Amino acid sequence: MTYARIAGVGSCLPEKVLTNKDLEGMMDTSDEWIRERTGMKRRHVAGEGETTGSMSLIAAQRALEMAGMAADELDMIVVGTCTPDKIIPATATIVQRELGIKGCPALDVNAACSGFLYGLDYANRYFLTGGAKKALVIGAETLTRIVNWEDRTTAVLFGDGAGAVVLEVSDEPGILATHIHANGEFEELLHTTGGISRGFDASCDRDGFVRMEGNAVFKRAVATFDSIARETVADLDGHLDDIDWFIPHQANMRIIKAAAKKLSMPMERVISTVDEHANTSAASIPLALDLAVREGRIKRGDTLLMAAFGAGFTWGSAMLKF
Ligand code: UT7
Numbered sequence: 207m208t209y210a211r212i213a214g215v216g217s218c219l220p221e222k223v224l225t226n227k228d229l230e231g232m233m234d235t236s237d238e239w240i241r242e243r244t245g246m247k248r249r250h251v252a253g254e255g256e257t258t259g260s261m262s263l264i265a266a267q268r269a270l271e272m273a274g275m276a277a278d279e280l281d282m283i284v285v286g287t288c289t290p291d292k293i294i295p296a297t298a299t300i301v302q303r304e305l306g307i308k309g310c311p312a313l314d315v316n317a318a319c320s321g322f323l324y325g326l327d328y329a330n331r332y333f334l335t336g337g338a339k340k341a342l343v344i345g346a347e348t349l350t351r352i353v354n355w356e357d358r359t360t361a362v363l364f365g366d367g368a369g370a371v372v373l374e375v376s377d378e379p380g381i382l383a384t385h386i387h388a389n390g391e392f393e394e395l396l397h398t399t400g401g402i403s404r405g406f407d408a409s410c411d412r413d414g415f416v417r418m419e420g421n422a423v424f425k426r427a428v429a430t431f432d433s434i435a436r437e438t439v440a441d442l443d444g445h446l447d448d449i450d451w452f453i454p455h456q457a458n459m460r461i462i463k464a465a466a467k468k469l470s471m472p473m474e475r476v477i478s479t480v481d482e483h484a485n486t487s488a489a490s491i492p493l494a495l496d497l498a499v500r501e502g503r504i505k506r507g508d509t510l511l512m513a514a515f516g517a518g519f520t521w522g523s524a525m526l527k528f
Contacts, residue, residue: 210333210341211380212528213275214372216268217496218261219250219483226362233358240362245459249365249484252348259291259300261368262346265492266301269342273372277305280372281338283312284329286321286345286488288517289352290314293402301344318396319455319516320386321345321488322369326512326524327384329373339375344368345488352398354415363457364416365484369492379527382509383441385434386522392426395419396517427457427515431465434513434523438469441525446470448509449525451498455514456480456490465513477503487516504528 225248226237240246252261262285270277285298292300298312317324322345332338346368353361373380396419400412407413431454442448452471454462459480466476479494486493491512498504506528513523 207377208333209376209378209380210330210373211376211378212371212526213374214269214271214273215370215492215496215499216265216270216272217367217369217493218264218268219367219493220252220256220261222251222253223248224251229362232355233361235358235362243458243460244363245480246362246484247481250367251350252366256348257291258287258289258346258348258368259297259304261366262297262301262344262370263304265346265368265370266305266342266344269370269372273374275340275372275374277307279340280307280342281310282329282332282341283310284325284341284343285314286317286325286343287314287347288316288318288321288487289348297346317386317388317488317516317520318518319457319485319487319490320514320518320520320522322491323384323512323514323522323524324386324520326371326381327386327522330381330384333373333375341373342370343373344370345490345492347487347489349416349485349487352414352416354413357415359420360416360418363485365486367483367486367489367493369489369496371492371495381524381526384522384524385437386520388518388520390518392519395422395426424458424461426519427461428464430515430519430521431468431513434521435468438511438523438525449475449511450508451475451477451504451510453477453491453494453498453510453512455516456483456494457485457515469511499528
């Protein structure tokens with residue numbers, strides 16, 4: 207059997223950091239509220255000139271270095287993002303050019319916070335059908351560019367960053383299962399009112415800022431982890447103990463704890479970065495993965511479960527042997 211196996215991981219975080227205390231000086235909020243409701247303490251914010259593409263490139267170079275792979279060996283580049291550098295071309299093609307390569311397909315996937323898992327699922331299917339032997343999958347965002355800094359209900363929640371994995375074909379188990387889903391019924395619970403074809407016009411409520419009905423999204427996110435847990439139990443024939451590490455999307459510590467409970471995962475086996483990174487959307491899972499690998503917590507042979515939920519709604523999971 208052929209598998210796509212992670213050969214290298216990498217990430218990039220902007221240097222600039224905004225703490226909850228900093229936010230207190232910018233809007234009517236408090237460190238206490240943010241910590242209690244979200245678990246967040248600080249977030250990285252892209253500086254001038256720093257983009258989804260520039261952070262993706264650094265994360266990709268670090269992942270390629272760990273894999274011991276040259277960029278021109280890649281058969282595919284996928285970037286999960288809802289904050290691309292430009293409308294066209296895809297950020298993935300910008301990353302490709304900056305890596306100094308050409309020819310292999312390069313595309314962006316917009317599935318909001320589930321973007322990295324959608325990208326992983328997409329790339330994995332190429333491996334399973336023999337269409338790719340080496341691939342770069344990135345999750346990267348600059349969400350702070352589309353938050354309204356006057357809206358305390360969203361501005362405190364997001365951060366920027368990028369994470370990348372290099373996949374390589376292997377006879378050894380790698381990606382074991384992926385599941386991705388969507389339901390467009392709840393579009394307006396988490397969205398931007400303006401857009402390319404709808405147009406942007408702040409005067410008639412079509413701006414480009416993220417808007418979220420936080421509490422309604424919260425309840426949906428927690429409920430969705432029920433179905434993710436059910437799919438995982440089915441994949442494992444009920445042997446949830448086989449999972450060494452759970453890496454959830456980092457939207458809110460309370461959601462992470464609820465999800466871990468549904469999977470009977472003790473918090474010691476949950477990778478959480480929400481305190482340091484806040485919600486980095488599609489970047490949050492590969493960022494957390496890279497951190498845990500470089501800290502030596504996740505080791506070769508460990509079984510990982512990744513799960514995400516985001517705007518759309520979209521959601522999904524991936525189980526793999528690292
Ligand atoms: O990544 C994609 C998916 N995203 C998520 O999964 C995020 C899901 N939602 C959440 O994480 C939470 O719903 C939030 C953290 C956004 C909000 O927490 P909550 O416990 O659901 O609070 P709430 O929205 O019910 O608001 C409670 C109160 C409100 O005041 P009143 O109406 O009770 O007087 C808000 O106005 O907290 C107020 N509030 C704030 N207060 C201080 C909202 N934002 C802030 C703030 N600082 N930044």
